[in-house]
Amino acid sequence: MRKFINYLKEAYTEMTVKVSWPTWDKLQSSAILVMIASLIFAVVVFAMDFAFRNLMTFIYSL
Numbered sequence: 389m390r391k392f393i394n395y396l397k398e399a400y401t402e403m404t405v406k407v408s409w410p411t412w413d414k415l416q417s418s419a420i421l422v423m424i425a426s427l428i429f430a431v432v433v434f435a436m437d438f439a440f441r442n443l444m445t446f447i448y449s450l
Contacts, residue, residue, distance in 0.1 A: 410418070
């Protein structure tokens with residue numbers, strides 16, 4: 389049990405002292421960047437799915 393308590397104390401110290409947290413503005417800009425990248429990725433996957441579905445429909449209709 390002592391090791392676990394020591395681990396929690398060290399983890400708390402590391403999170404409060406040693407970690408450099410981003411500012412609110414940097415955090416917001418990073419979040420917006422991730423949302424835009426996710427949206428672009430989703431659109432690309434949708435386009436590939438749409439094209440492949442139409443291609444398979446065409447091939448199966450022959």
